[in-house]
Amino acid sequence: MTPLTVVYLALGEREIVPSRRELAARCKAPVGDLPKDLEELVLRLSAVSSPAAVFAHGERSPEITSLLSLENEPSLLGERIALFAVTLGYGVDRLLEIEKRRSVGSAYLLDAVASAMAEAAADAVDRVVRKRCADCLFGRRFSPGYGALPLSASAPLLSLLAADKHLGIRQGESLLMHPTKTITAILGGKNEA
Amino acid sequence: MKPDLKKRLALGRLYFDGGTGTVLAARGLPPGKPPALWSIENPREVLSLCRAYIEAGADVVKTNTFGVTPLAYPNADELISSALSIAKEARGTRDTLIAFDIGPSGRLLGPMGDLDFEVAAAAFGAAAKIAEREGADLVLIETMSDLYELKAAVLGVKEASSLPIFATCAFDRTGKLMTGADGATVAATLGGLGVTALGLNCSFGPREMLPILKELRAATDLPIIANPNAGLPRVENGKTVYDLSPREFAEYGRQLAEAGASILGGCCGTDPDYLAALIEKTKDLPLPSRVEPPPTLITSGTHSVKLGGDPILIGERLNPTGKKRLKDALRAGDVEYLIGEAERQVASGAKVLDVNVGLPELAESSVLPQVVSELQTVIDAPLCLDSSSPEALERAMRVYSGKPLVNSVTGKEASLSAVLPLVKKYGGVLIALTMDETGIPETAEERVLIAERIAERAAALGIPKSELLIDPLALTVSADPMAPSVTLKAIRLLTERGFRTSLGVSNVSFGLPKRDLVNAAFFSAALSAGLSAAIMNPDSLPMQDTYHAYRALTGLDAACEEYIAYAEARTEVQGTAAPVSPGLREADAALPIGEAIEAGRPAPAKAAAELDGRDPMSVIQDEIVPALDRVGRAFEEKRVYLPRLLLSADAAVGALSVLRERFPKKGDPGKGTIILATVKGDIHDIGKNIVRVLLESYGYGVLDLGRDVPPRRVLDAARECGAALVGLSALMTTTVPAMQETVELLHRELPFVRVMVGGAVLTEEYAREIGADAYCADAMAAVRYAESLKR
Numbered sequence: 001m002t003p004l005t006v007v008y009l010a011l012g013e014r015e016i017v018p019s020r021r022e023l024a025a026r027c028k029a030p031v032g033d034l035p036k037d038l039e040e041l042v043l044r045l046s047a048v049s050s051p052a053a054v055f056a057h058g059e060r061s062p063e064i065t066s067l068l069s070l071e072n073e074p075s076l077l078g079e080r081i082a083l084f085a086v087t088l089g090y091g092v093d094r095l096l097e098i099e100k101r102r103s104v105g106s107a108y109l110l111d112a113v114a115s116a117m118a119e120a121a122a123d124a125v126d127r128v129v130r131k132r133c134a135d136c137l138f139g140r141r142f143s144p145g146y147g148a149l150p151l152s153a154s155a156p157l158l159s160l161l162a163a164d165k166h167l168g169i170r171q172g173e174s175l176l177m178h179p180t181k182t183i184t185a186i187l188g189g190k191n192e193a
Numbered sequence: 194m195k196p197d198l199k200k201r202l203a204l205g206r207l208y209f210d211g212g213t214g215t216v217l218a219a220r221g222l223p224p225g226k227p228p229a230l231w232s233i234e235n236p237r238e239v240l241s242l243c244r245a246y247i248e249a250g251a252d253v254v255k256t257n258t259f260g261v262t263p264l265a266y267p268n269a270d271e272l273i274s275s276a277l278s279i280a281k282e283a284r285g286t287r288d289t290l291i292a293f294d295i296g297p298s299g300r301l302l303g304p305m306g307d308l309d310f311e312v313a314a315a316a317f318g319a320a321a322k323i324a325e326r327e328g329a330d331l332v333l334i335e336t337m338s339d340l341y342e343l344k345a346a347v348l349g350v351k352e353a354s355s356l357p358i359f360a361t362c363a364f365d366r367t368g369k370l371m372t373g374a375d376g377a378t379v380a381a382t383l384g385g386l387g388v389t390a391l392g393l394n395c396s397f398g399p400r401e402m403l404p405i406l407k408e409l410r411a412a413t414d415l416p417i418i419a420n421p422n423a424g425l426p427r428v429e430n431g432k433t434v435y436d437l438s439p440r441e442f443a444e445y446g447r448q449l450a451e452a453g454a455s456i457l458g459g460c461c462g463t464d465p466d467y468l469a470a471l472i473e474k475t476k477d478l479p480l481p482s483r484v485e486p487p488p489t490l491i492t493s494g495t496h497s498v499k500l501g502g503d504p505i506l507i508g509e510r511l512n513p514t515g516k517k518r519l520k521d522a523l524r525a526g527d528v529e530y531l532i533g534e535a536e537r538q539v540a541s542g543a544k545v546l547d548v549n550v551g552l553p554e555l556a557e558s559s560v561l562p563q564v565v566s567e568l569q570t571v572i573d574a575p576l577c578l579d580s581s582s583p584e585a586l587e588r589a590m591r592v593y594s595g596k597p598l599v600n601s602v603t604g605k606e607a608s609l610s611a612v613l614p615l616v617k618k619y620g621g622v623l624i625a626l627t628m629d630e631t632g633i634p635e636t637a638e639e640r641v642l643i644a645e646r647i648a649e650r651a652a653a654l655g656i657p658k659s660e661l662l663i664d665p666l667a668l669t670v671s672a673d674p675m676a677p678s679v680t681l682k683a684i685r686l687l688t689e690r691g692f693r694t695s696l697g698v699s700n701v702s703f704g705l706p707k708r709d710l711v712n713a714a715f716f717s718a719a720l721s722a723g724l725s726a727a728i729m730n731p732d733s734l735p736m737q738d739t740y741h742a743y744r745a746l747t748g749l750d751a752a753c754e755e756y757i758a759y760a761e762a763r764t765e766v767q768g769t770a771a772p773v774s775p776g777l778r779e780a781d782a783a784l785p786i787g788e789a790i791e792a793g794r795p796a797p798a799k800a801a802a803e804l805d806g807r808d809p810m811s812v813i814q815d816e817i818v819p820a821l822d823r824v825g826r827a828f829e830e831k832r833v834y835l836p837r838l839l840l841s842a843d844a845a846v847g848a849l850s851v852l853r854e855r856f857p858k859k860g861d862p863g864k865g866t867i868i869l870a871t872v873k874g875d876i877h878d879i880g881k882n883i884v885r886v887l888l889e890s891y892g893y894g895v896l897d898l899g900r901d902v903p904p905r906r907v908l909d910a911a912r913e914c915g916a917a918l919v920g921l922s923a924l925m926t927t928t929v930p931a932m933q934e935t936v937e938l939l940h941r942e943l944p945f946v947r948v949m950v951g952g953a954v955l956t957e958e959y960a961r962e963i964g965a966d967a968y969c970a971d972a973m974a975a976v977r978y979a980e981s982l983k984r
Binding site: 004005006007008010027028029030033034035050052063064067089090091093094097098100101103104105106107108109111145151156159160164165167168170171172173174175176178 | 223425570846874875
């Protein structure tokens with residue numbers, strides 16, 4: 001089996017600007033009822049974040065299938081596979097920690113905005129992966145813990161991507177990732193006919 | 194250290210080998226399999242690689258043990274012994290050194306992560322102990338991206354073995370460690386911990402390393418290591434290739450050597466060819482030499498502050514002496530108040546914060562490390578650990594995330610023999626008070642003699658004079674009119690003898706009116722005499738005036754820019770009367786308290802509470818609670834949403850905090866205390882915090898145990914404060930079992946206590962399954978449940 005090559009990807013500030021829809025979903029409020037100063041929160045978070053990702057793609061081998069527990073998620077069982085981890089970095093966690101001690105309300109909003117920004121970052125990586133593998137048709141991405149992809153798949157996924165070495169991503173016993181605004185995902189694909 | 198290693202470091206450049214994992218992957222190591230396992234499963238490949246590196250010219254080979262500790266591998270002993278016997282076999286009769294390779298644990302240390310500092314240190318130590326037994330010559334701690342974990346590793350190895358320690362970090366593309374430390378901070382902290390050599394590895398490639406290497410070099414005179422990657426990997430025709438060829442890599446190696454790296458090698462993507470090219474290109478370059486001694490630095494976990502040259506202000510406000518509010522906060526364990534004080538001092542210009550928790554009724558040796566641990570999570574400024582108890586100092590120095598200022602040692606034998614070894618072990622700049630068994634000498638000359646005696650004792654342990662900050666002691670002028678001139682003379686004499694000095698300035702004015710005026714004049718004279726640091730109140734305007742004017746007058750403030758900025762801001766401060774809550778607009782000032790809360794406007798709500806002269810209980814009952822109820826109902830009917838509800842709760846809590854100052858007890862005594870916790874293994878606390886603030890805004894006393902709370906602690910707390918209701922939060926499926934365990938324990942031991950649960954993964958049914966008394970879908974539901982029990 002050929003090794004999966006891990007590619008590092010730095011993201012720009014613009015790639016982590018969240019959509020209004022995502023913001024609304026994360027803040028648990030309708031788009032029209034979002035607080036006015038959310039843009040300011042996006043800027044504050046941007047200033048302390050260092051968004052970056054690692055991704056890898058290749059053929060889906062039986063070893064990878066079992067390593068990542070893909071068996072029960074049919075949409076990940078094509079000939080090809082891509083995986084990535086993307087994070088906003090530890091600076092965001094530190095800011096969230098500081099805000100929690102100031103005000104529960106604004107800490108909640110800041111955390112929700114940061115989650116929306118991480119989602120935007122994942123969308124950006126998703127686009128890059130699809131572009132770089134133009135000969136492949138990928139389905140929607142799955143994060144461990146969603147669909148039939150178990151949460152426990154995140155550990156081998158991070159290890160395949162050497163996400164600790166490249167991005168400083170750590171995982172605790174409860175499988176929680178640090179930095180906390182980190183997203184991992186797997187895409188299954190078919191070779192384009 | 195083996196004399197051999199010391200000599201070799203002094204005589205010539207040392208070469209590490211190159212990458213292990215990437216080469217083994219190219220030789221068939223399956224993806225996802227840790228390379229360390231091949232020491233047992235495929236030792237021939239590991240041996241052949243190690244031999245190739247030695248043949249290419251490596252002076253030091255790393256064992257194939259990246260990431261192996263008893264924490265991660267139950268068979269760590271076997272893996273480490275096998276890796277060492279492979280390295281020894283490859284070395285044969287040559288004088289190649291074997292470095293036992295230690296990588297990061299893969300987990301994040303507490304309080305943010307779930308790995309305990311001491312557990313980590315013990316695991317790294319246990320691994321090093323095995324390696325020493327099996328014949329390793331040194332330990333290389335590499336690819337560290339968190340300074341705190343690196344400190345745990347160095348301490349653990351130091352405590353378990355006598356092997357020399359080399360430490361290298363992987364910096365990110367902003368030139369910092371992933372968790373925020375800059376190069377100078379890393380160099381100073383590692384230097385303080387007594388490593389033999391330090392530097393960089395992995396990261397993005399040699400070009401990106403160059404500026405960081407220069408930063409390290411400027412901050413330390415220890416030998417510097419550079420083990421870069423061969424650039425970044427990419428895919429070419431289905432094969433993994435790295436940006437740099439061996440020739441290009443060697444060319445960057447030359448630049449790294451010229452910038453000050455005396456130990457070179459490679460990391461990911463490099464192989465024996467890269468190493469051979471690197472050696473060829475750099476072997477004849479002279480070793481770097483240094484003209485100026487490195488600066489004296491103290492650091493937090495992320496930033497460093499230089500001592501000497503520009504004088505620095507050390508904030509004195511985190512010391513309970515004479516501060517009632519701080520005493521109360523320490524007794525109540527109110528860390529929030531301490532953090533607020535810390536932030537305020539930093540905003541006022543303090544570069545370092547003194548932390549003293551000495552109260553007769555507090556166990557200093559457990560409270561000081563706890564407070565330090567909390568402060569360093571959110572404060573960037575380095576801390577000055579202040580205690581007369583060596584035990585408290587040691588425990589705080591141990592958990593501190595950088596290289597602290599340590600306050601203090603005296604010339605007394607008991608103090609010298611207790612405190613100096615701590616600085617030797619953990620690192621730190623030490624404040625030394627010029628007093629001894631006979632007390633404080635009356636003359637400046639005698640105080641200098643004590644300073645010299647302390648310096649000698651420090652030097653005998655290997656702590657240089659530059660790591661001391663001599664405090665010649667400011668005594669009260671009202672008791673002895675000549676005392677200040679003795680102190681000033683001592684500062685001058687000490688400065689002439691190459692000592693740096695610090696002073697607790699405000700002692701001088703004790704017993705006098707308008708103390709700040711006397712303090713400022715004395716401060717000015719002390720600065721002129723050569724003072725390096727002042728422990729003072731950064732909120733004092735006369736002291737700040739003196740400090741800024743002094744810097745402008747002595748060329749420390751180029752073009753007086755900082756003075757001008759200070760002076761302009763100061764005028765504004767003088768022009769203002771009473772303090773106004775930040776963010777308060779004029780039109781808001783008149784907003785009635787209930788409306789402000791309903792509108793979710795914390796600043797006007799607080800202002801209205803400040804102005805409201807009525808009985809605080811009736812303000813709460815007639816204004817605050819009805820306003821909250823209106824917002825709460827609107828939330829339940831989906832007319833307003835969570836962000837607004839929270840802002841309203843924030844506003845109510847702000848108003849309550851003002852009103853509470855007018856009545857002694859926290860919360861409405863009739864409502865009892867509710868305990869909240871995020872369960873063991875989970876660190877998501879936003880939801881729990883929302884519940885807390887809402888309960889508080891309804892007047893409940895809440896004991897918040899924080900996050901990652903073991904079941905037993907919840908039980909103990911519930912028993913101790915007689916709580917009738919406990920709220921538990923969990924956000925992950927993996928932590929619900931811990932929630933169930935907590936619920937069961939509470940029900941078994943305290944059958945009358947009700948348990949409400951909430952969190953993203955829970956449902957009504959799930960909550961029932963784990964035995965909870967109530968499932969609360971949101972924070973309002975928690976309030977409603979609490980209210981229902983009251984009836």
